[in-house]
Amino acid sequence: xxxxxxxxxxxxxxxxxxxxxxxxxxxxxxxxxxxxxxxxxxxxxxxxxxxxxxxxxxxxxxxxxxxxxxxxxxxxxxxxxxxxxxxxxxxxxxxxxxxxxxxxxxxxxxxxxxxxxxxxxxxxxxxxxxxxxxxxxxxxxxxxxxxxxxxxxxxxxxxxxxxxxxxxxxxxxxxxxxxxxxxxxxxxxxxxxxxxxxxxxxxxxxxxxxxxxxxxxxxxxxxxxxxxxxxxxxxxxxxxxxxxxxxxxxxxxxxxxxxxxxxxxxxxxxxxxxxxxxxxxxxxxxxxxxxxxxxxxxxxxxxxxxxxxxxxxxxxxxxxxxxxxxxxxxxxxxxxxxxxxxxxxxxxxxxxxxxxxxxxxxxxxxxxxxxxxxxxxxxxxxxxxxxxxxxxxxxxxxxxxxxxxxxxxxxxxxxxxxxxxxxxxxxxxxxxxxxxxxxxxxxxxxxxxxxxxxxxxxxxxxxxxxxxxxxxxxxxxxxxxxxxxxxxxxxxxxxxxxxxxxxxxxxxxxxxxxxxxxxxxxxxxxxxxxxxxxxxxxxxxxxxxxxxxxxxxxxxxxxxxxxxxxxxxxxxxxxxxxxxxxxxxxxxxxxxxxxxxxxxxxxxxxxxxxxxxxxxxxxxxxxxxxxxxxxxxxxxxxxxxxxxxxxxxxxxxxxxxxxxxxxxxxxxxxxxxxxxxxxxxxxxxxxxxxxxxxxxxxxxxxxxxxxxxx
Numbered sequence: 001x002x003x004x005x006x007x008x009x010x011x012x013x014x015x016x017x018x019x020x021x022x023x024x025x026x027x028x029x030x031x032x033x034x035x036x037x038x039x040x041x042x043x044x045x046x047x048x049x050x051x052x053x054x055x056x057x058x059x060x061x062x063x064x065x066x067x068x069x070x071x072x073x074x075x076x077x078x079x080x081x082x083x084x085x086x087x088x089x090x091x092x093x094x095x096x097x098x099x100x101x102x103x104x105x106x107x108x109x110x111x112x113x114x115x116x117x118x119x120x121x122x123x124x125x126x127x128x129x130x131x132x133x134x135x136x137x138x139x140x141x142x143x144x145x146x147x148x149x150x151x152x153x154x155x156x157x158x159x160x161x162x163x164x165x166x167x168x169x170x171x172x173x174x175x176x177x178x179x180x181x182x183x184x185x186x187x188x189x190x191x192x193x194x195x196x197x198x199x200x201x202x203x204x205x206x207x208x209x210x211x212x213x214x215x216x217x218x219x220x221x222x223x224x225x226x227x228x229x230x231x232x233x234x235x236x237x238x239x240x241x242x243x244x245x246x247x248x249x250x251x252x253x254x255x256x257x258x259x260x261x262x263x264x265x266x267x268x269x270x271x272x273x274x275x276x277x278x279x280x281x282x283x284x285x286x287x288x289x290x291x292x293x294x295x296x297x298x299x300x301x302x303x304x305x306x307x308x309x310x311x312x313x314x315x316x317x318x319x320x321x322x323x324x325x326x327x328x329x330x331x332x333x334x335x336x337x338x339x340x341x342x343x344x345x346x347x348x349x350x351x352x353x354x355x356x357x358x359x360x361x362x363x364x365x366x367x368x369x370x371x372x373x374x375x376x377x378x379x380x381x382x383x384x385x386x387x388x389x390x391x392x393x394x395x396x397x398x399x400x401x402x403x404x405x406x407x408x409x410x411x412x413x414x415x416x417x418x419x420x421x422x423x424x425x426x427x428x429x430x431x432x433x434x435x436x437x438x439x440x441x442x443x444x445x446x447x448x449x450x451x452x453x454x455x456x457x458x459x460x461x462x463x464x465x466x467x468x469x470x471x472x473x474x475x476x477x478x479x480x481x482x483x484x485x486x487x488x489x490x491x492x493x494x495x496x497x498x499x500x501x502x503x504x505x506x507x508x509x510x511x512x513x514x515x516x517x518x519x520x521x522x523x524x525x526x527x528x529x530x531x532x533x534x535x536x537x538x539x540x541x542x543x544x545x546x547x548x549x550x551x552x553x554x555x556x557x558x559x560x561x562x563x564x565x566x567x568x569x570x571x572x573x574x575x576x577x578x579x580x581x582x583x584x585x586x587x588x589x590x591x592x593x594x595x596x597x598x599x600x601x602x603x604x605x606x607x608x609x610x611x612x613x614x615x616x617x618x619x620x621x622x623x624x625x626x627x628x629x630x631x632x633x634x635x636x637x638x639x640x641x642x643x644x645x646x647x648x649x650x651x652x653x654x655x656x657x658x659x660x661x662x663x664x665x666x667x668x669x670x671x672x673x674x675x676x677x678x679x680x681x682x683x684x685x686x687x688x689x690x691x692x693x694x695x696x697x698x699x700x701x702x703x704x705x706x707x708x709x710x
Contacts, residue, residue, distance in 0.1 A: 037285035046073040067125025090174040094596035101321035141588025184492035191499035198507035207373040212358035219306035223347035225335040232333035234688035242337035246673040269330035338405025347487035384523035385505040391530035394420030394554025402559035403486035416472035423474035425465030470539035594651035601658035626676035
């Protein structure tokens with residue numbers, strides 16, 4: 001007999017295999033995968049009731065030919081799943097680190113009352129495919145006047161409609177009355193079109209059937225920190241700015257590499273939190289396949305299967321939102337910023353990027369390309385164009401990763417330095433070197449066998465190439481991995497840049513072939529000119545960094561200066577030529593990014609002022625020890641620097657001053673604050689310490705649940 005209700009609940013938990021407890025699994029948890037996404041079998045079921053099929057959604061012209069049919073099907077699906085609200089879901093610029101979910105939306109009921117007081121459908125085709133909202137309070141960089149407040153929304157047919165809770169989300173673009181991009185997605189869609197157009201021109205000439213079209217696929221690895229929420233509330237800097245601006249190191253950090261891929265303990269809330277995140281993502285059709293601990297204490301990672309870039313970016317934004325919303329349910333706070341803590345690793349979002357035809361030929365997989373084209377040189381020509389694009393436009397690649405949090409992460413032996421080279425591995429490099437000198441041989445990647453000398457483990461095969469985690473853009477076999485991307489970023493600009501620079505090179509190659517030149521000769525010339533950008537060594541080594549810099553490889557240490565390259569003449573010419581951004585849109589986006597940087601630093605600075613006035617200085621006074629005069633002087637210094645930023649003549653100069661405040665002044669003040677924390681008794685220090693924030697395994701308590709009353 002079960003003696004208490006507590007014991008009954010304990011037994012029930014073991015029976016139903018709850019989250020956070022290790023049990024045997026089953027396929028039942030996956031039966032609802034994708035049920036909240038209007039695509040595939042879900043869309044087929046509801047569209048068929050209205051005389052259409054799921055194939056309708058594969059043709060973007062459905063917004064003209066079948067809008068009412070799709071709207072009615074979506075409405076039925078929504079009602080059947082408890083949703084009665086819809087929104088056009090879009091991605092305003094400069095949202096990382098500040099805007100929850102990094103999206104914009106106005107939620108409207110799909111129902112209305114008629115004259116008889118009856119509830120009727122209020123969701124039509126015209127409602128679904130287009131919307132209008134007030135764009136006045138979104139960053140625009142001067143792309144619209146104060147009196148021109150309209151913001152216009154149109155459905156993005158490349159990314160599926162989905163539902164969460166009582167709301168239908170319609171992925172959309174967001175533009176001004178004159179069609180200027182006010183969002184992250186519109187330039188990406190334009191870049192996709194450019195790559196499809198220019199890539200098709202080149203690949204046709206290499207013997208490849210591109211009638212299905214070309215797209216880029218990406219996979220985004222999302223790193224995060226999970227910290228105790230009670231301690232989070234004792235850190236105004238984490239609450240307001242997402243990172244600690246002061247904090248003495250704990251006696252333990254990541255010196256022993258003990259956190260990396262260690263067991264996910266069921267004795268802490270982290271495992272249950274990650275399980276619930278995965279469960280909700282599966283319902284949204286987000287294949288969040290991998291979860292593990294990362295290098296730093298309390299750092300974790302999720303990774304999905306790859307997919308088309310627009311869908312993957314939409315899904316990643318939702319993943320970040322879900323992470324932030326589920327963490328508090330488990331007594332945790334999720335930190336998505338790139339560098340929340342000093343002297344331990346920060347977080348990235350590795351952007352795995354590949355190009356493929358829509359019928360499945362991976363252009364970065366030599367076997368796939370050669371088999372589809374019958375041309376042994378096709379792969380070398382494609383790679384040559386990409387190498388040339390990296391070398392010419394490394395400044396834009398650096399600009400694309402210039403998120404505020406990356407200031408503290410790039411080159412810190414946790415992420416590649418701000419020098420844009422590419423790792424190809426010895427086999428690939430030797431193959432391209434031979435091709436450059438006239439070889440027509442097919443690429444044959446090497447393999448090697450490891451024999452450990454024990455009968456229990458048979459010899460096994462591994463790739464000939466090792467991983468190079470110090471390279472910002474290594475080739476990993478069938479894909480490139482942009483490792484320097486920041487964890488909090490919307491990666492639309494990253495992929496806009498990759499697609500645009502590649503499209504330009506593909507188009508340039510196609511132009512010259514059409515003019516009568518040999519494709520192989522063009523590729524060999526490009527390799528000869530741009531060979532310096534290929535580097536297979538240790539990018540952390542300072543001698544190698546000096547060598548790469550002196551060779552002319554793009555190096556921009558300052559994120560502020562990297563952003564400023566967006567309006568450089570060569571770059572505006574590129575974007576306009578490819579139809580991705582006008583020069584006005586480039587200039588506006590540059591100003592917005594600089595203002596986003598400056599705003600981020602100002603929040604950090606003012607958080608530090610509050611912490612000094614309300615916590616650190618009072619603690620030092622109460623203890624009677626510590627650098628009181630220096631701390632009081634620091635408040636005046638920070639306030640003066642913020643005033644100077646406000647007085648700067650333009651966004652670039654403001655950002656430059658903000659960078660000095662952040663990377664020089666505030667770092668010096670941090671040292672003073674940390675020296676105070678070191679001597680003030682723990683009972684008088686009112687801010688959560690690194691020890692309290694970073695070690696869930698050491699700070700989690702769980703009440704016992706007895707099976708029987710004593």
